[in-house]
Amino acid sequence: MIKINIEDLEGALNNHVENVQDYINYDALENRERIYIEKNIEYILKAKPDEFEDVIMKARQNNIDNNRLKKAFVGGSKYGGSIGYSKFSSKGTSTYNAYDLAQKLKVNICPYCNRNYTFTIKEKNSKSTRPDFDHFYDKGTYPILALSFYNLIPSCILCNSRLKGRAKFSINTHLHPYKDSFNDYAKFKLKVLDSKFYYDEKSFEIKLETKNNKAKKIKEDFALETLYQEHKDIVLELIQKREVYPDSYIDDLFQQYEGTLFKNREDVLRHITGGYIEDKDIDKRPLSKLIKDISEELDLI
Ligand SMILES: [Zn+2]
Numbered sequence: 001m002i003k004i005n006i007e008d009l010e011g012a013l014n015n016h017v018e019n020v021q022d023y024i025n026y027d028a029l030e031n032r033e034r035i036y037i038e039k040n041i042e043y044i045l046k047a048k049p050d051e052f053e054d055v056i057m058k059a060r061q062n063n064i065d066n067n068r069l070k071k072a073f074v075g076g077s078k079y080g081g082s083i084g085y086s087k088f089s090s091k092g093t094s095t096y097n098a099y100d101l102a103q104k105l106k107v108n109i110c111p112y113c114n115r116n117y118t119f120t121i122k123e124k125n126s127k128s129t130r131p132d133f134d135h136f137y138d139k140g141t142y143p144i145l146a147l148s149f150y151n152l153i154p155s156c157i158l159c160n161s162r163l164k165g166r167a168k169f170s171i172n173t174h175l176h177p178y179k180d181s182f183n184d185y186a187k188f189k190l191k192v193l194d195s196k197f198y199y200d201e202k203s204f205e206i207k208l209e210t211k212n213n214k215a216k217k218i219k220e221d222f223a224l225e226t227l228y229q230e231h232k233d234i235v236l237e238l239i240q241k242r243e244v245y246p247d248s249y250i251d252d253l254f255q256q257y258e259g260t261l262f263k264n265r266e267d268v269l270r271h272i273t274g275g276y277i278e279d280k281d282i283d284k285r286p287l288s289k290l291i292k293d294i295s296e297e298l299d300l301i
Helices: 009-023 031-046 049-061 066-073 084-089 098-105 157-164 213-221 224-244 247-257 265-273 288-297
Strands: 132-135 152-155 186-192 204-210
Touching: 009 031, 009 084, 009 098, 031 049, 066 084, 098 132, 098 152, 132 157, 186 224, 186 288, 204 213, 204 224, 213 224, 224 265, 224 288, 247 265, 265 288
Parallel strands: none
Antiparallel strands: 132 152, 186 204
16 A cells, blocks of 8 residues: 555545535435534544544434435445435536546556556547546445545455455555655565475565554555565566666666666666655555565665
């Protein structure tokens, strides 16, 4: 998992909160519930990850019925049709929708797996694509958070639909991509099994090590260590590059092409490793965390 970094977070947040309110079906609520939700709607939609539990608890304390909340915030065939999240996420919705949010966020790599691209393309008369929006707190159990900005995690379809499935996430059990940097808590490591590891993928394994319990849950629920075994070819190339490119050669490359091909030494290292290797850049290309961690271990960077 990689922390979501957004240039204009405030802009995206305010735009979302302003526009998505129109999709809440207040008529589905009892009068006292409606008054409560209307009064607190900004707090609900803008709630930071650390405030989610408070939003949920206060709705319970005020006896807001979950089924009516589903009809107000979620929609879909069982809960009143094209309203709430159902309307927001529908391709046919011509007013503000999930494509607009995705376009504003520009999260181009899945923050959960750092393996798949999640570009947004929205053009008239053309095919469109966008990331899925995973509900960090699932919308079936917590409908009050179905439209809340920080509960909508842009992610790849595999992480959202295939891997997370019905796993229960909470701020107390899992790292949150808007709040926490997995990069601080977990590291990919090479586990060498025998001396053929220079040319044989069967001779090593990739480990994802962490001592943090919330990072462990992310690792397990998205099967990260298992999936990353499928990227051994990249790691094998790094092992071989370490042999082929001694530090003196990297220095020579930099001196030779500084100002023409390469702006700085980072550019040379990206050219060699194939990944963005600075911490702030690992959300720019798939597998950058794997490449960075293993390259560090190999003393390549
Ligand atoms: Zn993913």
